Amino acid sequence: MSDLWDGLSQAWILLWTLDADLVEITARSLQVTLTALAIASAIALPLGAFLAVRRFRMRRLTIAVLNALMGLPPVVVGLVVYVLLSRAGPFGVLGLLFTPTAMIIAQVIIIVPLIASIAHQALRELWSDYHDLLISLNTSHVQRMSALLWDGRRALLTASLAGFGRAIGEVGAIMIVGGNIDHHTRVLTTAIALETGKGDFALALALGFILIGLAIAVNLAIHWLTRTEQEGRW
Amino acid sequence: MSDMFPLIVEGALTRRRGKVLVGPVDLRLEAGGVTIVIGPNGAGKTSLLRMLHGIARLNAGRIEWACGQERAREKQAFVFQTPVMLRRSVRDNLAYPLRLGGVTRREARAQADAMAEKVGLGDALGRPATVLSGGERQKLALGRALIRSPQVLFLDEPCASLDGRAMREVEEILKTAVQDGVRLIMSTHNMGQARRLASEVLFLLGGKIHERGSTVEFFDAPKTAQARAFLNGDIVE
Amino acid sequence: MKTFFVAVAAVAAMSAVAWAEDMKMAVTTSFHNSGLSDILLPAIQEDLGLEVQLLVVGTGQALRLGEAGDVDAILVHSKKAEERFLAAGHGTHRLEIMYNDFVFIGPKADTASVADSANAAQALQQIASTESVFVSRGDDSGTHKKELSLWASAGLDPQSLGDWYRAVGAGMGAALNTASGMDAYIISDRASWLNFGNKGELALLYSGDPVLFNQYAYIPVNPDKHRHVKNDLAMKLENWLVSDRAKDLINTYKINGETLFVFNAK
Ligand SMILES: Nc1ncnc2c1ncn2[C@@H]1O[C@H](COP(=O)(O)OP(=O)(O)OP(=O)(O)O)[C@@H](O)[C@H]1O
Numbered sequence: 001m002s003d004l005w006d007g008l009s010q011a012w013i014l015l016w017t018l019d020a021d022l023v024e025i026t027a028r029s030l031q032v033t034l035t036a037l038a039i040a041s042a043i044a045l046p047l048g049a050f051l052a053v054r055r056f057r058m059r060r061l062t063i064a065v066l067n068a069l070m071g072l073p074p075v076v077v078g079l080v081v082y083v084l085l086s087r088a089g090p091f092g093v094l095g096l097l098f099t100p101t102a103m104i105i106a107q108v109i110i111i112v113p114l115i116a117s118i119a120h121q122a123l124r125e126l127w128s129d130y131h132d133l134l135i136s137l138n139t140s141h142v143q144r145m146s147a148l149l150w151d152g153r154r155a156l157l158t159a160s161l162a163g164f165g166r167a168i169g170e171v172g173a174i175m176i177v178g179g180n181i182d183h184h185t186r187v188l189t190t191a192i193a194l195e196t197g198k199g200d201f202a203l204a205l206a207l208g209f210i211l212i213g214l215a216i217a218v219n220l221a222i223h224w225l226t227r228t229e230q231e232g233r234w
Numbered sequence: 235m236s237d238m239f240p241l242i243v244e245g246a247l248t249r250r251r252g253k254v255l256v257g258p259v260d261l262r263l264e265a266g267g268v269t270i271v272i273g274p275n276g277a278g279k280t281s282l283l284r285m286l287h288g289i290a291r292l293n294a295g296r297i298e299w300a301c302g303q304e305r306a307r308e309k310q311a312f313v314f315q316t317p318v319m320l321r322r323s324v325r326d327n328l329a330y331p332l333r334l335g336g337v338t339r340r341e342a343r344a345q346a347d348a349m350a351e352k353v354g355l356g357d358a359l360g361r362p363a364t365v366l367s368g369g370e371r372q373k374l375a376l377g378r379a380l381i382r383s384p385q386v387l388f389l390d391e392p393c394a395s396l397d398g399r400a401m402r403e404v405e406e407i408l409k410t411a412v413q414d415g416v417r418l419i420m421s422t423h424n425m426g427q428a429r430r431l432a433s434e435v436l437f438l439l440g441g442k443i444h445e446r447g448s449t450v451e452f453f454d455a456p457k458t459a460q461a462r463a464f465l466n467g468d469i470v471e
Numbered sequence: 472m473k474t475f476f477v478a479v480a481a482v483a484a485m486s487a488v489a490w491a492e493d494m495k496m497a498v499t500t501s502f503h504n505s506g507l508s509d510i511l512l513p514a515i516q517e518d519l520g521l522e523v524q525l526l527v528v529g530t531g532q533a534l535r536l537g538e539a540g541d542v543d544a545i546l547v548h549s550k551k552a553e554e555r556f557l558a559a560g561h562g563t564h565r566l567e568i569m570y571n572d573f574v575f576i577g578p579k580a581d582t583a584s585v586a587d588s589a590n591a592a593q594a595l596q597q598i599a600s601t602e603s604v605f606v607s608r609g610d611d612s613g614t615h616k617k618e619l620s621l622w623a624s625a626g627l628d629p630q631s632l633g634d635w636y637r638a639v640g641a642g643m644g645a646a647l648n649t650a651s652g653m654d655a656y657i658i659s660d661r662a663s664w665l666n667f668g669n670k671g672e673l674a675l676l677y678s679g680d681p682v683l684f685n686q687y688a689y690i691p692v693n694p695d696k697h698r699h700v701k702n703d704l705a706m707k708l709e710n711w712l713v714s715d716r717a718k719d720l721i722n723t724y725k726i727n728g729e730t731l732f733v734f735n736a737k
């Protein structure tokens with residue numbers, strides 16, 4: 001129990017003094033995860049809309065695969081990305097292993113199925129609502145998808161934030177493909193794993209509290225940004 | 235006027251999960267006028283309108299517009315029995331069909347504002363469409379259907395949840411549209427409205443056109459016993 | 472939504488990585504936990520202008536990284552595995568740099584009287600005869616391999632030991648955490664133990680048997696197998712590691728007043 005209090009007070013001290021290492025790994029956590037989130041959303045949201053709008057032969061299979069991939073252990077994703085990016089692997093020439101880019105790639109793979117699945121669920125309902133009108137207006141497939149993406153943006157925001165939550169707290173995959181290199185690929189979660197390994201529970205917990213705080217702050221910030229925008233629009 | 239007519243329908247039929255929703259239908263519609271579709275609940279009015287509009291899959295027969303299928307689709311609009319509200323403001327709902335056609339944002343807005351005025355939604359422009367009352371929704375759907383100046387307008391019970399005054403207003407709008415050359419094909423349960431608007435009546439029963447006649451003929455001297463019973467408010471088998 | 476993407480783009484733009492001469496080296500967890508790297512790396516940066524990026528992994532994984540050409544050099548402590556690595560042509564040569572030692576950790580009460588044993592083999596036999604709970608790394612790391620060889624020399628087979636032998640399949644820190652939670656015996660490298668923050672009821676009970684010495688060796692990855700490997704930088708680092716400057720830093724490195732490493736490069 002005393003570890004918890006130590007952790008909390010240490011978190012305060014780190015924050016209060018704006019500890020340079022803390023600022024660095026926090027910024028890197030944000031940079032990696034937000035970049036991964038932007039890329040994953042750009043792939044997953046249109047994919048969700050596509051699955052809602054189009055009826056094609058492999059659709060059921062695709063949805064089943066997506067749902068299954070949601071439960072994929074990040075360590076497995078990490079290993080696969082490692083094998084692909086390793087110098088001995090097919091994309092070895094790019095020299096991406098143990099860089100933030102490799103971590104972004106792993107996170108994108110982890111959260112695309114999650115975001116796409118949630119987006120598909122939400123947009124499927126919207127589509128059954130819009131179906132008649134959009135067909136009657138003789139819209140193209142792209143127009144249908146963009147109408148769903150735009151009008152469903154609140155639900156899609158939730159989907160993206162779920163992806164953010166999974167990515168920011170992920171450790172297994174980015175440990176493998178990033179390597180937890182100090183000043184290079186160390187982020188909050190891998191630092192927590194490291195400190196836990198050293199038995200420094202208080203520091204590990206402090207970083208954990210900061211991670212939670214960061215996740216809450218980002219969620220609030222995004223909601224706030226979108227709310228102010230909507231006021232002008234409605 | 236319109237190069238879309240005549241509309242020729244031969245043996246057209248739609249089926250859903252083995253059940254025939256409507257058909258087979260043989261019909262020839264000429265330009266001009268107002269065709270009103272009436273019949274008891276479940277007779278297939280909605281299904282017929284959707285089939286003619288081309289949004290229900292045709293399982294047999296054919297539906298041919300004089301100008302060809304492709305061109306015809308662009309000149310039609312449909313007001314659904316339960317209006318679809320896009321999750322946007324009233325103004326953006328009205329502007330949407332124009333935006334699809336590539337009209338600039340500013341121009342679409344201006345036309346949307348004018349249309350809102352016309353259908354009596356002038357002070358609801360900025361409101362989310364999803365908070366509108368049932369009657370307001372129907373007016374919005376009507377405005378959205380008219381905004382691309384269609385030559386054919388399908389209306390599926392457009393006045394179902396309107397009060398007397400609003401119904402008059404909508405009927406005025408529809409009459410103006412007819413004067414402007416829009417061909418109306420509309421279902422209703424309101425016989426008064428049918429008399430006021432119709433130039434001809436299709437009486438539907440069990441998915442088939444049971445009787446067809448001019449307004450005066452149909453209401454004053456229905457040919458079939460079922461039509462007579464329906465007009466008397468009796469249950470029709 | 473647009474504002475959101477602007478924010479994302481801004482954060483992404485911050486990611487510009489400073490360009491400098493750098494190389495990657497895989498090291499074992501025990502080396503990194505000792506804290507020695509925090510002393511050596513800045514000195515290397517200062518003397519050579521070379522940024523050494525450490526990948527802290529188990530010995531097995533370190534060798535795999537070298538094999539795949541994903542690092543430029545490795546620093547590990549498992550002689551047999553290192554020799555196999557060299558025999559397969561994955562490294563250019565093996566250079567012994569320094570050693571530290573393994574120690575027996577256990578509950579302060581010391582129910583197995585490990586503290587009084589004459590040598591490492593006897594310590595293990597006492598643990599076995601009293602069936603005291605023992606935590607094994609069980610992760611195929613250098614430390615784990617060392618532990619297995621010690622059991623063998625004590626005439627015992629870990630496979631056939633009872634329920635009190637717990638292989639946790641984890642790194643040194645995690646294994647120490649487990650031992651601390653169960654008040655169990657465990658073999659650790661001295662550095663990891665001294666730096667470990669969650670000692671609880673555990674104490675260092677026995678050390679000093681020469682078989683417990685733990686030799687670290689440096690192996691540059693073979694550039695003939697992997698063209699992109701920065702062999703020139705690896706050699707530059709090697710020259711520094713055997714220099715007097717390195718010798719001094721390694722021999723004087725202390726935790727809680729105790730020396731940890733003995734420099735023995737020839
Ligand atoms: N997708 C469908 N699957 C199965 N049956 C359907 C489907 N759509 C409609 N039906 C059935 O087809 C029949 C005709 O329906 P339709 O909606 O055309 O009737 P309607 O004349 O418009 O009735 P109302 O006056 O109540 O609007 C009804 O019995 C209805 O239950």
Ligand SMILES: [Mg+2]
Binds near residue numbers: 279280315390
């Ligand atoms: Mg109907």
